[in-house]
Amino acid sequence: MSDTTPQLRVVVIGGGVAGLSTAYYAARGGASVHVIEKDSIAAASSGLSAGIFNRQTFNPVDLALRVESGREFAEFERETSFAVTRTGYMRLARTAAQWERAVSTIQSGDYPDTTLIDAAQVAELVPGMRIDDVFGAMYGPEDGFIDGPELCAAFLELGKRHGVTFAGNTAVLGADTSGARITLKTSSGSVDADVVVNAAGAWLSKVGDLLGAPVGINNQRHEVAVVHVPELADVKVPAVQTYFPGSGEDAVYIRPEGPGRFLTGLHSYESSGEQADPEAYARKVSEQYIEEVAEALIDRFPEWEDASMEAGWAGIYPHSLDGAFIVGPHEQDRRIVTVGGLGGVGLTVSPAIGQIAADWVLHGESTRFDFVDDLLPDAPSRKVNA
Secondary structure, eight states, rough: OOOOOOEEEEEEEEOEEEHHHHHHHHHTTOOOEEOOSSTTOOOOGGGGGEEOOOOSSSSHHHHHHHHHHHHHHHHHHHHHHHHOOOOOEEEEEEEEEHHHHHHHTTTTOOTTTEEEEEHHHHHSEEEEEEEETOOOEETTTTTTEEOOOHHHHHHHHHHHTOEEEOSSOOOEEEEOOSSEEEEETTTEEEEEESEEEEEEEEGGGHHHHHTTTTOOOEEEEEEEEEEEEETTSSOOOEEEEETTSOOSSSSEEEEEEETTTEEEEEEOSSSOOOOOOSSSOOOSSSHHHHHHHHHHHHHHOTTTTTTTEEEEEEEEHHHHHHHSSSEEEEETTEEEEEEEBTTTTTHHHHHHHHHHHHHHHHHHHHHHHSTTTGGGGGGGGGGOOO
């Protein structure tokens, strides 16, 4: 006897890594998935990230997601043209307390492909860097960076193998949730769905309001600059993060972009407090920011005598109101699954986040990790006007 159960119809709103990863895993699980995007894939945050990939976080939830995503990336590299550029990545420890925390963390055994290196090894890997205050570093030789548009293209390619369809230049204008199915009104016509996934990135709140499933989002503007160091054109230099979680500072990072060329900026986990409007924020890097980054680079890399700076771009980190990722159905309508608040690590955690979201879409629950209920969109700290 043939199975006559109708195929679950899923519409995903958003063509960044959150939406495309969810679409892929939901389709692989048997759903009929259609993705709609108001622009093109990776047109917003997913395409404007510095793309650093590392597994050197101190948050156990974040670590579990990064480790799982790392395993999936290895599979993607076998199945598509996507690749992690494995330049290596180090997180410096610049106080005795930071170094003690790094040592105890790595010795816990939960960190794949990560070792501890001393200050002399740091200096050997990064010519011209000042190390007088460096105790050592957490170093992941297999870490590096990810190209956002390339990753989005890989998710879409894999999704299409399982029937995912994609419609670009299609905006959501409204929704009727009164029937057995949700009807979305879009700029390209109406579409029905059993489940709608709100993965709209910086537009998460706007789309949530249209769906009658409100969600708070804290959009933070972040800038990326470029530094040229001709003397390092033939030297393999890893990504370097001088920010240490909990330090409360904005600290400089570098990420290789090509021979003698690095993306750079000031990094912190702390929110600036200013909300960015995704429709009207400054894409151009400010002169003040360039000067601040240049000063930080001169201090940390004093021997880069031939270095020169240029502007890069600005993008948005969409954070939740409490800083945790948002993944799961909305309590007011469980047919609406929200996926977002991924901040500046959306590329890094996207495979694991997509799997959790797909579990909710397909099964109405997820048991993939023991913390999935903590990611639900209706935690009290996340509710709009809480």
